[in-house]
Amino acid sequence: MLSILGRSSRFCDGVSRRGFLKIGGLSFGAGGFTLADLMRAEAAGGQSNSHKAVINVFLAGGPPHQDLWEIKTDAPSEIRGEFRPIKTNVPGIEICEVMPRLAGLMDKAAVIRSVVGCSGGHDPYVCFSGWHPNELRSIGGRPAIGSAVAKMFGPVDASVPPNIGLAKPTKHQPWSDSGTAGFLGAAYAPFKPDGPGMQNMTLNGITLERLADRRKLLARIDSMRRDIDITGAMEGMDAFGQRALDVLTSSKLLDALDLSKEDPKIVERYGDGKPYQYQYDGAPTCNEQLLLARRLVEAGARVVSLSFGRWDSHGQNFDLVRDHGGKLDQCLSALIEDLDQRGMLDDVTIVVWGEFGRTPKINGNAGRDHWTRVSCAYLAGGGMRTGQAIGATNRMGEEPSERPVHMQEVVATLYHNLGIDTATATIPDPTGRPQYLVDRDPIAELI
Numbered sequence: 001m002l003s004i005l006g007r008s009s010r011f012c013d014g015v016s017r018r019g020f021l022k023i024g025g026l027s028f029g030a031g032g033f034t035l036a037d038l039m040r041a042e043a044a045g046g047q048s049n050s051h052k053a054v055i056n057v058f059l060a061g062g063p064p065h066q067d068l069w070e071i072k073t074d075a076p077s078e079i080r081g082e083f084r085p086i087k088t089n090v091p092g093i094e095i096c097e098v099m100p101r102l103a104g105l106m107d108k109a110a111v112i113r114s115v116v117g118c119s120g121g122h123d124p125y126v127c128f129s130g131w132h133p134n135e136l137r138s139i140g141g142r143p144a145i146g147s148a149v150a151k152m153f154g155p156v157d158a159s160v161p162p163n164i165g166l167a168k169p170t171k172h173q174p175w176s177d178s179g180t181a182g183f184l185g186a187a188y189a190p191f192k193p194d195g196p197g198m199q200n201m202t203l204n205g206i207t208l209e210r211l212a213d214r215r216k217l218l219a220r221i222d223s224m225r226r227d228i229d230i231t232g233a234m235e236g237m238d239a240f241g242q243r244a245l246d247v248l249t250s251s252k253l254l255d256a257l258d259l260s261k262e263d264p265k266i267v268e269r270y271g272d273g274k275p276y277q278y279q280y281d282g283a284p285t286c287n288e289q290l291l292l293a294r295r296l297v298e299a300g301a302r303v304v305s306l307s308f309g310r311w312d313s314h315g316q317n318f319d320l321v322r323d324h325g326g327k328l329d330q331c332l333s334a335l336i337e338d339l340d341q342r343g344m345l346d347d348v349t350i351v352v353w354g355e356f357g358r359t360p361k362i363n364g365n366a367g368r369d370h371w372t373r374v375s376c377a378y379l380a381g382g383g384m385r386t387g388q389a390i391g392a393t394n395r396m397g398e399e400p401s402e403r404p405v406h407m408q409e410v411v412a413t414l415y416h417n418l419g420i421d422t423a424t425a426t427i428p429d430p431t432g433r434p435q436y437l438v439d440r441d442p443i444a445e446l447i
Helices: 035-044 125-129 145-153 195-201 214-231 239-249 251-256 264-270 288-299 317-341 407-417
Strands: 053-058 085-087 094-096 109-116 163-165 303-307 348-353 375-381 388-390 400-402 426-428 434-436
Touching: 053 125, 053 145, 053 288, 053 407, 109 400, 109 407, 125 145, 125 407, 145 163, 145 303, 145 407, 145 426, 251 288, 264 288, 264 317, 288 303, 288 317, 317 348, 317 375, 348 407, 375 407
Parallel strands: 053 303, 053 348, 109 388, 163 303
Antiparallel strands: 085 094, 109 375, 348 375, 426 434
16 A cells, blocks of 8 residues: 555545555556555656557357358358358458458458467466466466566556556456456556455545546645645655556546547447446456457557457357457447548557357257367457468368468567567576477468
């Protein structure tokens, strides 16, 4: 808990000056880590002037690879399913009919039809780190991409955390995980400005809505600073405590999270993903979170992770894909076009994937079950060589028939696009031993 000492007088609403300066646990992981602690930890990793970024969209539950990016028109009916392929703007590449907008943007993206290396767990651990959950578990596990980048680069802007998680709370809690800091410690866990993490944006009971009232906030801060100056306590507050206050009193992060400040036409273009259907114990289809991700990157975030929908389609697979796929088509295409129009697409890598694929054979409930032998991924931007479909599965969609792409290769590509050489970059673990970020190279076809 960060507290700046001074006279304990009170504002007219009963909040003391001393209380006003107390900053809570901030949902950066385990309790007891304050925002000031996070700032100290980030400073140890240095700071970069560049601003490459990653938006990691997790399709929680496992999307059906054969119903999205590689429709099996030649397979038997019990394998093939209900969807037809449609042409894209890249000759020779076809994708599912429920995604016509993305079909028109295929030149700006790449689909990977032969992803391997799934762990089989119903969680985003491999998608967010590249590693299986049991790796280095005795010392805290491997850090997610956002945590590693926060450690290595620090913040772009002092008032905007470099690693942000937007995942909505879910009944199956792992699906709302925004990535673990692993052996780096809770100070590098993602900042989560949603759900319980809304406390991150609160000064001792002063809510986001009240913070948005500039007149009241500035009046309180002015009074607070005058009081601090009189007592001399400001001189005793270190730079990290001041940066913690910068985050909580700066309008930059709050503005990025406030969609009322966005052009209404752009908000409408992304959509809201409602009504939420097939959610059950998973995430809702919050289209606006992709817009928030763009706004956060624009404000200074380096890695933004989120969970979109609940793709665990043991039943009603085709109805679910029509619903989730159509909504994803709207917001993902909007994100690509938005970044492109703002001149940001070459600097921001978008990756969309899930923890594993779905069974080739359709079950008795018109669903597909878990399938770890092959999965899929969609990537866009990042200065990559796009307009490609990489890899393929066999006629039944059971396993790769061409160019298996390991999940670590995808993660290595994300690091590469952020300016990190995974062949040489290491992070010391708590024992002092240097640990490589991943064991595999980036996808050669893309870089």
